[in-house]
Structures are given as structure tokens and as C-alpha cells.
Amino acid sequence: MDVDIRFDSTGVDWTHVYETLKRVGMGHYSPERHRQAFEASYATVFAYSENRLVGFARALSDGVCQAAIYDVAVVPECQRQGIGARLMTALLSRLDGLNVILYASPGKENFYRKLGLRKMLTAMARFPNPDARAQAGFTE
Secondary structure (H helix, E strand, O other): OOOEEEOOOOOOOHHHHHHHHHHOOOOOOOHHHHHHHHHOOOEEEEEEEOOEEEEEEEEEEOOOOEEEEEEEEEOHHHOOOOHHHHHHHHHHHOOOOOEEEEOOOOOOHHHHHOOOOOOOOOOOOOOOOHHHHHHOOOOO
């Protein structure tokens, strides 16, 4: 599949972002909240095929020492075609030289391991709905 990688959110259909996150089982909020989150991020990346948004990711960072990656998603019908790896490679290129942490869905560890990330032993989290996050496999 021919994919165009873009770093600019101009023209993004935020309803499609919301629907994609919902379809892949990730945290999803209103389209407006996703727009705000992506526009407030340090780096964003979007994958398009034939001018259709097929994937995206974003990172928060201080630009000096630390970064955190969120919302890495590819529409289900385009998964397993290398798009997620291209998104991550493009995003990581914007975070070169920084410590990077990743908030990943359970079961996706091997995908990220292939991109050079390692599982942390000491990560901690606090969620508004801790029981739901534990039930989803994110916490103990």
C-alpha cells in the first residue's frame, strides 16, 4: 500500500480519528478533545493512502530530555501492512536523543520491541477509572 506520511494536522477529520480509536479498542473521547490533544502535542504524524487517513500517532515532550508516545493507531483494514511501523519510525525521528516512554495496548509489546522500545519494570499510572484500566489489562 502506498502511504503518504504527514506531520501537519491541517485538514484532519477528527471524527475519523475518534472512530478509528474506538474501532481499535483504544481510549476515545469526543472528536474535539482529540483535535485539542493532537494540536497540543509536541509531534504528530498522520498516514494517508489515496488521501484517506489510515493511521496516526502523537508525542508529548519537553523537547530536551523526555517524551511520551500516545494514540498510535491504524484503521483495522490497513493493519499488518507496515503503516504502524512507518508512523512510529517517523515519530521517533522527531524524538531523537530523548528518553521515550510509550503507553501501549496490552498485547502490542512485540510490535514496539521490534522498533527498539523495551518493556519498563517500574512504570506507574493513575487513571480516572482504575477498575476499567485493570480489567483491560493495563494495570494490576
